[in-house]
Amino acid sequence: MNSLNSIWQARQGLDTASAGAPAYSTTMGGAPAYSTTTGATAGAPLLSVRGVGHAYGETTVLHGVSCDIPQGRAVALMGPSGSGKTTLLHLMAGILAPQQGSIVLAGDQSDLARLGIEDRAALRRSRFGLVFQSGQLLGELTAVENAALPLIVDGVAYADALGRASELFAPLGLGGLDARRPGELSGGQQQRVAIARAMVTRPQLLLADEPTGALDRRTGEEVMTLLLQAQRSLGASLVLVTHDPEIAQRCDLVLHLRDGRIVSASEGVLR
Numbered sequence: 001m002n003s004l005n006s007i008w009q010a011r012q013g014l015d016t017a018s019a020g021a022p023a024y025s026t027t028m029g030g031a032p033a034y035s036t037t038t039g040a041t042a043g044a045p046l047l048s049v050r051g052v053g054h055a056y057g058e059t060t061v062l063h064g065v066s067c068d069i070p071q072g073r074a075v076a077l078m079g080p081s082g083s084g085k086t087t088l089l090h091l092m093a094g095i096l097a098p099q100q101g102s103i104v105l106a107g108d109q110s111d112l113a114r115l116g117i118e119d120r121a122a123l124r125r126s127r128f129g130l131v132f133q134s135g136q137l138l139g140e141l142t143a144v145e146n147a148a149l150p151l152i153v154d155g156v157a158y159a160d161a162l163g164r165a166s167e168l169f170a171p172l173g174l175g176g177l178d179a180r181r182p183g184e185l186s187g188g189q190q191q192r193v194a195i196a197r198a199m200v201t202r203p204q205l206l207l208a209d210e211p212t213g214a215l216d217r218r219t220g221e222e223v224m225t226l227l228l229q230a231q232r233s234l235g236a237s238l239v240l241v242t243h244d245p246e247i248a249q250r251c252d253l254v255l256h257l258r259d260g261r262i263v264s265a266s267e268g269v270l271r
């Protein structure tokens, strides 16, 4: 029960953080400024972001951002510190509520702007997988329990959930490490567990915020390779925040933010 209590506390913490989002400013606006329909990324988008604005209190940090996240493709978000990358990623993930504009998911056409906090959390659990800069693993759980968390929270039987999570370990280079606690794993191994946790529900969309930011270059490249393999094997889309141009260039599409606006889009050259 301790494990399950930890899981619920972790969930509640994430969702309460969204509930505490600062007030909405009505002064934001903006029209789509560019097209992401290039040779590499043509086709119906998985996520359509239209005119999304966001303010923290009186400070507007996103100004009517519009972009498409293509189905089954990897998209990098780049830009200077403070340009709004993480805020945009959190809006796409439903962690923050869109204050202006719409974020529509293909299929049932769910608009995250119209969903309440609990519905966004349910959508996130069932259709999205998240990877953060440091694994954000629960220290008292084993590696495989951490990876199985999204299934356990969604009511899958404990043994089944662990079995499904464990199957992901060998392809991610984690063979034999199921029973280790996060504190007994290297940073790169912890990020691999985080990728397993993000994959375990077979999501349509992977969202990663500087997933290699805390790793040395070689380990970061390995983790990035695994993340792209995960995205392709799932047939999912990936949105990745990164400061590293080489990592960004391994994505299909690179969106550049500046001062809360997308100022350019280009195809990755190292795909």
Ligand SMILES: Nc1ncnc2c1ncn2[C@@H]1O[C@H](COP(=O)(O)OP(=O)(O)OP(=O)(O)O)[C@@H](O)[C@H]1O
Pocket (backbone or CB within 6 Å): 056, 061, 079, 080, 081, 082, 083, 084, 085, 086, 087, 088
């Ligand atoms: N919870 C918050 N409350 C108030 N201001 C915030 C909050 N989160 C972010 N900001 C501010 O919003 C702006 C955009 O932040 P955001 O984290 O989205 O940028 P970023 O491009 O991801 O930056 P970095 O590359 O440094 O991580 C920054 O000026 C930041 O200080």
